[in-house]
Amino acid sequence: MTVRKIFDEELSELKLQLVKMCRVTEEMMADSITALTQRDYELAQSVVYLDKKVDEYEMNIEKQCLRLLIKQQPVARDFRTVSSALKIITDVERIGDQAADISALTSSFKEEKSFDCPDLIPKMGELAIKMVKEAINSFVNENPFAADDVIKADDEMDDMFDEFKKQTVEKIKQNSQCADTAILFMMIAKYLERIGDHAVNICEWTKYNESGVHVKV
Amino acid sequence: MEYGQNISVKQADLYYGDFHALKNINIEIPAKKITAFIGPSGCGKSTLLKCFNRMNDLVEGCKITGEFKIGEVDIYKTNDVNALRKNVGMVFQKPNPFPMSVYDNIAYGPRTFGIKKRAQLDEIVERSLKQAAMWDELKDRLNKSALGLSGGQQQRLCIARALSISPKIILMDEPTSALDPISTGKIEELCGELKEQATIVIVTHNMQQATRISDKTGFFLLGDLVEFGDTDQIFTNPKNEKTExxxxxxxx
Incomplete structure (x- = not known):
């Protein structure tokens, strides 16, 4: 029998809010890639606006965590859950920023008559979305093994980024006229690679929440 | 054989009649640290605390086995309980100043141990009250009754009284449970200063207090010492599910 029913409900609510915040960033990432590949500048603009919503979630969840720390003075696993949530929202907020940055860069392609979005960009985007989704799920479901899978997936992300770098250098060598757009795509790839790193950070907190030991991967 | 500042308990059992109150306790309490005992009522934490200065000797039907060492001295093998209590002072849940002046409260212990010279007693009273951070408050009220002090002041006076015989170990049984937050804060701060000279073992129901002031924490349940470790570890990452x-x- 649990004697901290209200606290348990508040912890569940905290996790629910975290999932909702994450869903918005997933939507932002998906839309930013669609906007880029389909040259949908209105959609790109909507992603930039959505970033405000993520910031609001961050502020509200932060308040919720601080209130729980003061009111419930959690210890042991409860303390780890609340402190992990406080750290995780920073990463999720940064993911929202990166998605908004990708969309802001998409708007810079407006003047280009035509361009080919490199194949690796949507692939990296797809992997980034999957990593973020599974990272948050690993925390909410208290599953450190799922966190390990995400950490492993980051190697794949890093490999794709390295490959993209090579391709970009090659492209610029062959045709220096495309250097401007190639560099913009390079920046987008870097943002996606950074999103993978944020997903790994989230997984580190999942593992800390389970083991009580924070290990940087 | 000398009294030290560390406490070593090995294979200790305690019975109140048929009731098995402490079960095979093994614990090493380090010198000049604050060790907190936590656990639900009736778990044995105060019982163990009272073993350290043989307060249970007077309880009818109480039987104790095992080894309790303070430094080199096996305290249940010595007949000199006075010497034990000179080295191991105690502060109780409810402030219990003697119905006499502030001065006489502090001088009571030293007088019992044969100190008669006024100058020496004056020095002890001043030192003890200074250690308990009460000298400035009480230096002009030394001859007033201790019963006229506030609850928080009375409890700090009891700590000063315990300090008057320069104990190597101070036992505290829920010393702040009857006090307001300000008095509690003063006593917690005092504990932090006292551990430079004495080992402190404190029983508390206030877990935030245990996290704030102690270096080591022991969790007791139904007479068992379930877990003992660094306070940081116990409160952030306990190993035992019962502790959690x-x-x-x-x-x-």
Missing amino acids: NYITGRFG
């Missing part, structure tokens, strides 16, 4: 359930309030 108790400190997170999910016990039961």
Whole structure:
């Protein structure tokens, strides 16, 4: 029998809010890639606006965590859950920023008559979305093994980024006229690679929440 | 054989008649640290604390086995309980100043141990009150009755009284449970200063207090010492599920 029913409900609510915040960033990432590949500048603009919503979630969840720390003075696993949530929202907020940055860069392609979005960009985007989704799920479901899978997936992300770098250098060598757009795509790839790193950070907190030991991967 | 500042308990059992109150306790309490005992009522934490200065000797039907060493001295093998209590002072839950002046409260212990010279007693009273951070408050009221002090002041006076015989170990049984937050804060701060000279073992129901002031924490349940470790570890990452359930309030 649990004697901290209200606290348990508040912890569940905290996790629910975290999932909702994450869903918005997933939507932002998906839309930013669609906007880029389909040259949908209105959609790109909507992603930039959505970033405000993520910031609001961050502020509200932060308040919720601080209130729980003061009111419930959690210890042991409860303390780890609340402190992990406080750290995780920073990463999720940064993911929202990166998605908004990708969309802001998409708007810079407006003047280009035509361009080919490199194949690796949507692939990296797809992997980034999957990593973020599974990272948050690993925390909410208290599953450190799922966190390990995400950490492993980051190697794949890093490999794709390295490959993209090579391709970009090659492209610029062959045709220096495309250097401007190639560099913009390079920046987008870097943002996606950074999103993978944020997903790994989230997984580190999942593992800390389970083991009580924070290990940087 | 000398009294030290560390406490070593090995294979200790305690019975109140048929009731097995402490079960095979093994614990090493380090010198000049604050060790907190936590656990639900009736778990044995105060019983163990009282073993350290043989307060249970007077309880009818109480039987104790095992080894209790303070430094080199096996305290249940010595007949000199006065010497033990000179080295191991105690502060109780309810402030219990003697119905006499502030001065006489502090001088009581030293007088019992044969100190008669006024100048020496004056020095002890001043030193003890200074150590308990009460000298400035009480230096002009030394001849007033201790019963006229506030609850918080009375409890700090009791700590000063315990300090008057320069104990190597101070036992505290829920010393702040009857006090307001300001008096509690003063006593907690005092504990932090006192551990430079004495080992402190404190029984507390206030887990935030244990996290704030102690270096080591022991969790007791139904007479067992379930877990003993660094306070940081116990409150952030307890190894035993029973400890986790108790400190997170999910016990039961």
